[in-house]
Amino acid sequence: MDFQDSDALEMFVDYQRAQNLAATTIRNRCSILRTLAANTGRLVDCDVFSLRRYVGREGVAAGTRRTERGAILAFYTFLQTEGLRDDNPATKLPVIRVPKGEPRPFTREQVDAMLESGAYRKTRAMILVGYYQGFRVSQIAAVHGDDIDVLTNTIRTVGKGRKERRLPLHPTVRELASTMPAHDWWFPARKNPTTHIRASSVTDLITKAKVRAGITDPRLTPHSLRHGFGTDLVENGVDIRVVQELMMHESLSTTQVYTGVSEQRKQASIVTLRPRQVPAHSGRRQIEVAA
Template sequence: MHYQDAAALEMFVDYQRAQNLASTTIRNRTSILGTFARKTGSLVDADIFTLRRYIGRDDAVSAGTRRTERGALTAFYTFLHDEGIRPDNPATKLPVVRVPKGKPRPFSAEQIDAMLAAGTYTKTRAMILLGYYQGFRVSSIAPVHGHDIDMLSNRIRTVVKGRKEVRLPLHPVIAALALTMPLDDYWFPARQGRGGHIHSTSVTDLITKAKKRAGITDDKLTPHSLRHSFGCDLVEEGVDIRVVQELLAHENLSTTQIYTQVSERRKDDGIRTLTPREVPARSGRGAAKLAA
């Protein structure tokens, strides 16, 4: 990366930290911008045609990825323009990326059981349980600490998107798990002598390995799918959608709406309610002619 590009990216990182944006957001944007610079050969001086060509590249890139990349590029070039580093903002002419309405990608109960039973280590099993029984993202699983658990109020503390701290009801399975985990330390401490907790990417890697060991080959199922299972199963059991929204710590109810889509099981149950009819083996036309 050119010195000018690297310097601008570093200033953008400082700006985002001053905004108090989540470290995962800053890290993801930095990765997107770094990849863009490597593939196009320029970052600060890129024109609108380069931006459009990059966003609209390979058909294998999902609409969601294109939207995320557009957001990172827009934020970066808006910063450059506001700071006077660029006289214009090429990102203002980027088209809006149309993204199809999302659908949940949940693990089935059998798949979750298979992951837990496929020779998975204790810590990884705990991660899977937090993903399903608390609906935690990997970014919330990684920093779980013994101090986050309050057995008296039956609550678990976590920090969700937007760096908002919330206290959620503690599922009995996680309450029992907490008795076997560190009371005064991180549940998943960093490795190789480093302080703090493991990175969320490590959580993703460990759960993904458990998925593969269980023989689950569906690429659309990711560690985040445990959260989808949590939301879908709550809706399936008739939990009010507003309660589901609070348990998932969604800012907007519209985000929770994807979990209200009719499940395959309910479709199967619905179609089976139609009473079977006895279908004649023959048309009966011959008998009708003879009778005439």
Template sequence: MHDKDRNALDLFIDYQRAQNLAATTIRNRRSILTTFARRTGGLVDTDVFTLRRYIGRDDDVSPGTRRTERGALIAFYTFLHDEGLRADNPTTKLPVVRVPKGLPRPFTPEQIDAMLNSGAYAKTRAMILLGYYQGFRVSSIARVRGEDIDLAARTISTTVKGGKVRLLPLHDVIAELSKSMPPHGYWFPARDGSAGHVRPSSVTDLITKAKLRAGILDPRLTPHSLRHAFGTDLVEQGVDIRVVQELLVHEHLSTTQIYTQVSDRRKQDGIRTLAPREVPARSGRAAAKIAA
């Protein structure tokens, strides 16, 4: 990467940190921009045609990935334009990426049991339980601390997207789990001995290994599928979807609907709530004419 591009990227990272954006967001955007610069030969001085060609490349890229890349590029070039580091903003003419509505991809209860009994170590099992019983993302799992648990109030504190801290109900399974976990500090400390927690990518790797050991080979099922299972099973048990939205800490109900699969049984139960009514065997027109 050229010095000019590297300096601009460093300034953009400083700007995002000043915005208090999540470290995961900053890291992902940096990766996207670095890859773009490497593949196209430049970053700051690119044009809209190069941007369109890159986002629309025939490289087996999913629509969701294209949309994420577009968002990172828009944020970067808007920053350059606003800061006077570039006279124009080439992303203003980028087309919207059409993404099909997502479908939930939850683990089944049997698959979750299989992962827990796959020979996974205690910390990996704890990660799986947090993903399912609290609906946590891998980033939230990675940073759980003993201080986040309040057994008296039955709550757990977590930091969600955007750096927001939320207080959520504590599931009984996690309350019991907490008794065997460190009461202070991170439950999953960094492996290098530093004061921080493990990387979210490490959580992903550990749960994925448990999944594979359990013989679950479906590539659509990821550690995030534990969160999908959390939402789906709550709906299956009759929990109001607005409550599920709050537990998943979603700003929009439409997002929650992506996470919640409705079973055939629930659909059947739902349609049967419409009460039957008596339908006449005949039209009755002939009798009406005779009476007239």
């Protein structure tokens, strides 16, 4: 990437920080734009045809395409607004249609298997926070001892969009807290203990526990702990609006993606219809005789 591209990216980062966007969002957007530059050979003066070719390349999931389109659109809108480009080629990118998401939760048995897989203590703690609090990996990574308030039985966390909330503390996580640092990061970075580990490190550690547990379903990721949290709450009869608040979702429709209905519940529901004997005959002859 030449200096002009690097300079534009640096200014774009400053702009996003001034917007108070999350560090994870800024980092992911920069990663997308650097990959775009590596594929097209240029960034600041990239044309719409190159952008379409990049976004439409084969082997990319619809959700990823949409995320990449959003990052590209934000970048070129910034360039045009700042007068670094006269036009905005990203406005000509087609809207990405993404199929409705399906929940992919870990079952309780799979969570138990990961906890008993030989995972280290801190990895087990990550799994417990992910499942019993429904936290994203970024929230798990940033748990601090001072976030725990045993008097109010709550845990402080920061979700998407820098939304800060205090949520009810699950008894299992409350017990876990007694074994974790009371006034420090629960999961400090190895090279710099004054800060917490990255979300990607949490992903790697939980994924290794999944593999050791013999769980081979490629659809299950560390985020599936959050799916399991939402699904099991609904399975236990918790109102969907309450689940929405616990998962810190702006939209109820977003919560519904995370709250699948288990096969067991489907089976239990369908048999509530009163059974009847299957008729051996049509009964048409009896009707004709009666007539």
